[in-house]
Amino acid sequence: MTHIQADALIAVALGEPPRASDHRHLSHCATCSKHLAALVRIVEAARSSTPADIPQPPPERLWHAIEQAIRYGGASGGPPDHE
Numbered sequence: 001m002t003h004i005q006a007d008a009l010i011a012v013a014l015g016e017p018p019r020a021s022d023h024r025h026l027s028h029c030a031t032c033s034k035h036l037a038a039l040v041r042i043v044e045a046a047r048s049s050t051p052a053d054i055p056q057p058p059p060e061r062l063w064h065a066i067e068q069a070i071r072y073g074g075a076s077g078g079p080p081d082h083e
């Protein structure tokens with residue numbers, strides 16, 4: 001069985017209607033249906049994300065503490081100070 005091409009599945013996940021042959025294939029192919037469902041979840045997650053969801057880099061002082069620990073082989077005298 002030839003499965004649906006990835007680009008066609010992605011287009012459907014993004015909201016385009018499937019071609020008739022792809023629609024028929026999806027109705028009986030568990031593999032393609034599973035891939036489409038995963039793509040739909042990714043699209044939904046991407047569309048519902050906000051700037052607050054973007055990971056922020058750790059504070060500069062944490063990188064400095066890591067660098068010191070690597071350079072000198074241990075912690076630099078305890079946890080970093082609170083801001």
Ligand SMILES: [Zn+2]
Binds near residue numbers: 002032
């Ligand atoms: Zn398939």
